[in-house]
Amino acid sequence: MYSDEFTVKENLSLSPLLEVLADVFHRYSKHDPSLEQPLRSILPINDQQNALLNLPCIDTQRGYMCVKTITSFPGILPAIDGVVSLFNSNNGRLLLIADAKEITARRTAAVSFLATKLLASNKLKNENAVLTILGCGVQGRVHLDVFTELFKWNKIYLWSRNMTHAINLQSDYSSKLNNIELLENLNDNRILQSDVICTCTASKEALLSLHQVKKGVHINAVGSFRATMRELADDLMLSSDTTVIVDSKESAMKEAGEIIQSKAEIVAELGELIENNEFCDGISKDKITIFKSVGMAIEDLAAAIVLYEYLQECREK
Numbered sequence: 001m002y003s004d005e006f007t008v009k010e011n012l013s014l015s016p017l018l019e020v021l022a023d024v025f026h027r028y029s030k031h032d033p034s035l036e037q038p039l040r041s042i043l044p045i046n047d048q049q050n051a052l053l054n055l056p057c058i059d060t061q062r063g064y065m066c067v068k069t070i071t072s073f074p075g076i077l078p079a080i081d082g083v084v085s086l087f088n089s090n091n092g093r094l095l096l097i098a099d100a101k102e103i104t105a106r107r108t109a110a111v112s113f114l115a116t117k118l119l120a121s122n123k124l125k126n127e128n129a130v131l132t133i134l135g136c137g138v139q140g141r142v143h144l145d146v147f148t149e150l151f152k153w154n155k156i157y158l159w160s161r162n163m164t165h166a167i168n169l170q171s172d173y174s175s176k177l178n179n180i181e182l183l184e185n186l187n188d189n190r191i192l193q194s195d196v197i198c199t200c201t202a203s204k205e206a207l208l209s210l211h212q213v214k215k216g217v218h219i220n221a222v223g224s225f226r227a228t229m230r231e232l233a234d235d236l237m238l239s240s241d242t243t244v245i246v247d248s249k250e251s252a253m254k255e256a257g258e259i260i261q262s263k264a265e266i267v268a269e270l271g272e273l274i275e276n277n278e279f280c281d282g283i284s285k286d287k288i289t290i291f292k293s294v295g296m297a298i299e300d301l302a303a304a305i306v307l308y309e310y311l312q313e314c315r316e317k
């Protein structure tokens with residue numbers, strides 16, 4: 001069975017995806033032996049900018065194995081291309097090949113939302129909550145999709161290095177949302193009003209420093225996945241007001257530019273927060289929480305399982 005990007009978009013529902021993501025993250029951080037995920041390989045191509053990535057994992061509890069093979073060519077749109085292959089872990093049969101662009105986009109934004117729910121649940125109870133998205137490429141767009149499908153924000157600010165991309169995104173949403181405003185630069189004081197910020201860029205220089213954000217903000221830092229990339233400045237990473245959470249400690253220490261360059265302490269993995277109300281409720285409302293993700297194979301596995309099982313159900317009807 002092959003699912004192109006439109007099939008993935010139409011059939012990958014967020015609610016079951018969030019449930020399976022929470023389960024695999026929890027089991028990953030518990031070192032559950034039925035879930036195996038080695039560190040992914042990132043092979044740089046020639047100029048070191050472009051890369052070939054391979055992300056495998058096995059989940060014998062659910063009975064699936066998955067491998068995603070993608071290229072990352074930041075100068076050519078779409079920057080990410082490739083496929084996700086899902087197998088049966090009991091008999092080795094190939095079950096599904098799906099477009100990796102859409103799976104990567106949606107599962108990454110879903111993970112950012114899961115982190116927001118766990119680390120900033122108080123913000124999602126606030127009717128006046130403000131969301132800011134920096135970077136209006138594929139990830140910025142899908143973060144806007146997912147974050148507005150799952151929560152009603154009072155105000156949304158968009159910024160992109162090339163303002164045309166932010167203007168286009170705002171205009172594509174104009175019939176659905178009338179509360180989106182554009183930020184012309186990153187010194188705009190409106191960033192200081194943000195309760196949740198998603199940074200979705202391929203930047204190599206910090207875009208956000210401590211003075212640009214308010215106390216208690218939650219930041220999902222999505223963009224960097226190489227030691228040379230970063231979106232957040234050292235003062236933000238290292239402030240005593242900041243708590244840093246990552247998707248995987250092993251991956252973050254090898255791939256996340258902000259962590260490698262600042263040497264910030266990682267307080268926990270996202271999976272350690274699941275079913276851990278004590279930790280989540282114990283975060284003071286004045287703390288800045290940063291969820292730094294680099295992306296993991298188990299996220300693609302979760303998305304492929306949800307998609308495959310739904311398509312099978314439709315076939316059987």
Ligand SMILES: NC(=O)C1=CN([C@@H]2O[C@H](COP(=O)(O)OP(=O)(O)OC[C@H]3O[C@@H](n4cnc5c(N)ncnc54)[C@H](OP(=O)(O)O)[C@@H]3O)[C@@H](O)[C@H]2O)C=CC1
Binds near residue numbers: 135201202205294
């Ligand atoms: N954490 C995770 O799990 C995942 C992370 N990623 C990473 O997220 C980032 C965005 O991916 P995606 O949206 O697919 O890529 P796109 O190529 O679609 O978008 C790239 C974005 O980065 C911005 N950008 C590039 N360079 C700079 C810079 N120097 N300063 C500021 N902004 C910059 C672009 O701005 P503009 O177009 O306005 O110039 C654009 O908004 C990438 O680094 C990607 O590798 C991707 C998938 C998963």
Ligand SMILES: O=C([O-])C1=[NH+]CCC1
Binds near residue numbers: 072224294
């Ligand atoms: O997890 C992922 O697929 C990626 N992370 C950074 C580039 C692609």
